[in-house]
Amino acid sequence: xxxxxxxxxxxxxxxxxDTLLHRDHRSERQRFNDIAVLAARRLxxxxxxxxxxxxxxxxxxxxxxxxxxxxxxxxPTGDVRFADMIEAMARILSLDAPAAEILHEAELExxxxxxxxxxxxxxxxxxxxxxxxxxIAVSDIYHRGDTIAQLLAARAPHHPVARIxxxxxxxxxxxxxxxxxxxxxxxxxxxxxxxxxxxxxxxDVTMAQAAGLRALQVLRPGHLVxxxxxxxxxxxxxxxxxxxxxxxxxxxxxx
Amino acid sequence: MSTPDGCARDAExxxxxxxxxxxxxxxxxLWLFERxxxxxxxxxxxxxxxxxxxxxxxxxxxxxxxxxxxxxxAALMVSRLVAARTAFHPPSPGxxxxxxxxxxxxxxxxxxxxxxQRDDLALPPQWYAPFQKAAFVALLAGSEPAVAILHEAVAxxxxxxxAHLAASAGNRHQCVLVDTGLYGSTVRILQEGVxxxxxxxxxxxxCNYKRLPTPHFPRTLxxxxxxxxxxxxxxxxxxxxxxxxxxxxxxxELPSVRTFSEGPQGAxxxxxxxxxxxxxxxxxxxxxxxxxxxxxxxxxTPETLQRVPGxxxxxxxxxxxxxxxxxxxxxxxxxxxxxxxxxGRTELRAQFAGSGVTNPLRQIRESLWRxxxxxxxxxxxxxxxxxxxxxIYAGRALRMELQARRRRVP
Numbered sequence: 095x096x097x098x099x100x101x102x103x104x105x106x107x108x109x110x111x112d113t114l115l116h117r118d119h120r121s122e123r124q125r126f127n128d129i130a131v132l133a134a135r136r137l138x139x140x141x142x143x144x145x146x147x148x149x150x151x152x153x154x155x156x157x158x159x160x161x162x163x164x165x166x167x168x169x170p171t172g173d174v175r176f177a178d179m180i181e182a183m184a185r186i187l188s189l190d191a192p193a194a195e196i197l198h199e200a201e202l203e204x205x206x207x208x209x210x211x212x213x214x215x216x217x218x219x220x221x222x223x224x225x226x227x228x229x230i231a232v233s234d235i236y237h238r239g240d241t242i243a244q245l246l247a248a249r250a251p252h253h254p255v256a257r258i259x260x261x262x263x264x265x266x267x268x269x270x271x272x273x274x275x276x277x278x279x280x281x282x283x284x285x286x287x288x289x290x291x292x293x294x295x296x297x298d299v300t301m302a303q304a305a306g307l308r309a310l311q312v313l314r315p316g317h318l319v320x321x322x323x324x325x326x327x328x329x330x331x332x333x334x335x336x337x338x339x340x341x342x343x344x345x346x347x348x349x
Numbered sequence: 350m351s352t353p354d355g356c357a358r359d360a361e362x363x364x365x366x367x368x369x370x371x372x373x374x375x376x377x378x379l380w381l382f383e384r385x386x387x388x389x390x391x392x393x394x395x396x397x398x399x400x401x402x403x404x405x406x407x408x409x410x411x412x413x414x415x416x417x418x419x420x421x422x423a424a425l426m427v428s429r430l431v432a433a434r435t436a437f438h439p440p441s442p443g444x445x446x447x448x449x450x451x452x453x454x455x456x457x458x459x460x461x462x463x464x465x466q467r468d469d470l471a472l473p474p475q476w477y478a479p480f481q482k483a484a485f486v487a488l489l490a491g492s493e494p495a496v497a498i499l500h501e502a503v504a505x506x507x508x509x510x511x512a513h514l515a516a517s518a519g520n521r522h523q524c525v526l527v528d529t530g531l532y533g534s535t536v537r538i539l540q541e542g543v544x545x546x547x548x549x550x551x552x553x554x555x556c557n558y559k560r561l562p563t564p565h566f567p568r569t570l571x572x573x574x575x576x577x578x579x580x581x582x583x584x585x586x587x588x589x590x591x592x593x594x595x596x597x598x599x600x601x602e603l604p605s606v607r608t609f610s611e612g613p614q615g616a617x618x619x620x621x622x623x624x625x626x627x628x629x630x631x632x633x634x635x636x637x638x639x640x641x642x643x644x645x646x647x648x649x650t651p652e653t654l655q656r657v658p659g660x661x662x663x664x665x666x667x668x669x670x671x672x673x674x675x676x677x678x679x680x681x682x683x684x685x686x687x688x689x690x691x692x693g694r695t696e697l698r699a700q701f702a703g704s705g706v707t708n709p710l711r712q713i714r715e716s717l718w719r720x721x722x723x724x725x726x727x728x729x730x731x732x733x734x735x736x737x738x739x740x741i742y743a744g745r746a747l748r749m750e751l752q753a754r755r756r757r758v759p
Binding site: 145149152153156157160161162163164165167168169172174178182185186187188265 | 386416568651652654658659
């Protein structure tokens with residue numbers, strides 16, 4: 095990661111996931127699996143509700159997939175809210191509100207466990223903040239800003255982020271450029287006065303530049319990207335085997 | 350051998366055990382879709398005929414499971430024929446593609462008769478040549494009296510459909526068509542013919558089996574199946590191997606929509622499908638595949654909703670077993686009547702090629718359900734032939750996948 099000595103900007107805008115907070119080698123599917131296992135355990139121990147972790151995992155994948163497909167057709171510049179996904183998951187898993195809260199907490203718990211602060215970037219941002227720069231976080235994510243604030247506080251307690259913009263809060267995404275418009279309006283500065291830092295080529299570089307911001311891409315190492323892809327494949331295969339095993343246990347439906 | 354009554358009961362059992370969970374899963378996905386659809390100006394329009402049963406199943410599903418609907422629902426009396434009339438002056442690319450495929454080798458006069466639903470047009474001799482896009486467009490621009498009558502008949506029917514659409518969708522500009530599948534011609538053509546509304550399609554299955562351009566696919570989703578060919582390693586695509594089974598389950602014993610007439614006393618226009626008591630005929634009165642589907646859905650509760658994904662996952666394997674690897678019992682149970690060729694025509698196509706075809710291989714090739722025809726023709730060696738067919742399909746699917754992948758990579 096190569097950071098300039100000074101940002102030469104009034105505002106530094108930073109992406110959150112894989113920029114301010116690093117995810118490890120685990121894929122999104124593996125993370126969903128970890129969340130499902132934790133949620134199933136807590137539902138059983140705290141509420142005496144038996145739900146197979148595979149069913150929770152399936153519900154998570156299904157809800158997220160359909161939610162984003164619906165969004166693409168109805169509001170392509172917007173985003174889905176995590177609370178809505180949890181509410182839908184709870185309904186299709188036949189869970190009440192306290193049980194839904196466990197799903198919510200399990201997700202955040204796993205996020206906290208698997209995220210790590212990007213120490214060099216945070217140290218640099220701290221220096222820039224001391225030099226008078228305003229630091230903001232801008233994320234395409236279904237979580238609300240206060241959830242991101244909790245995660246940042248847990249993994250980087252002394253972070254210099256003054257305000258958090260998420261696509262879920264503003265129903266506008268970076269990848270379509272709509273969230274940058276919100277940021278510019280709310281911050282009240284000229285686009286060229288913002289330096290945006292992130293890992294995603296489209297959302298953090300192309301669209302930021304299209305909105306007139308200066309952009310700096312911070313990439314994760316190539317081997318990590320490869321390990322994540324391998325982990326995603328592994329999670330898929332394991333899940334498929336688990337489904338097949340489930341069929342073996344239940345037998346085929348008679349004709 | 351099952352008796353006719355026993356066969357109906359077997360079909361109902363298959364409907365309850367296999368198609369019931371599969372359609373309940375479709376309903377669940379449809380609910381998720383409307384739950385997250387961020388446009389309050391949208392309406393779900395369930396298309397005749399298959400959509401009418403999907404509407405019934407979905408409404409029962411919502412009632413039993415307590416899932417709250419978010420968007421208004423209505424039945425839309427539409428067919429490819431009706432949609433084609435909306436984009437006829439001049440014929441849109443979607444209409445021409447559809448006509449070229451549906452009326453391959455047939456005369457342009459036959460197309461005119463289907464669109465106008467009249468056989469007394471007395472069109473000039475050029476109309477009796479086989480269909481060709483450019484020639485058809487040129488003939489439509491002619492000034493002969495018969496051509497004028499054709500335009501007039503199409504326009505009159507189109508105006509009646511548009512009035513029906515206005516009554517069904519109201520002022521809601523975002524029309525989400527819910528239908529069985531596969532290519533989604535109706536979505537494509539209505540987007541061309543009625544561009545002042547935004548059209549999307551939510552289908553049970555989406556498949557470009559016609560190999561036509563797909564400008565509407567970004568807005569047409571297959572909620573249960575989305576593939577352009579059968580892939581032996583994707584269990585859901587087995588529905589494409591015997592699509593007529595899904596259609597037979599979902600299409601009520603009502604005629605395809607061809608014409609509209611003025612409604613009584615200022616009521617919206619009525620389609621030929623809307624015969625007296627048509628609403629009651631959407632639900633069958635005899636046991637069969639769809640009564641089995643409803644039996645499964647009727648047994649759901651908010652507490653048992655969680656079982657649907659697991660039941661559906663097993664049901665897809667049961668469907669594949671019955672369709673791709675049928676035994677004699679499955680062939681008897683899943684025997685259907687003739688299937689309509691549609692697009693304004695009345696002739697039927699038999700599920701199994703008729704007795705006039707003596708060559709068993711030809712009989713298999715010309716049947717709507719080839720695996721079933723194999724077991725009928727070769728009761729003993731059939732399983733071996735099925736394995737061979739599966740192998741051929743696997744090879745074909747791999748080739749198609751590789752070609753598609755090559756096209757995607759620049």
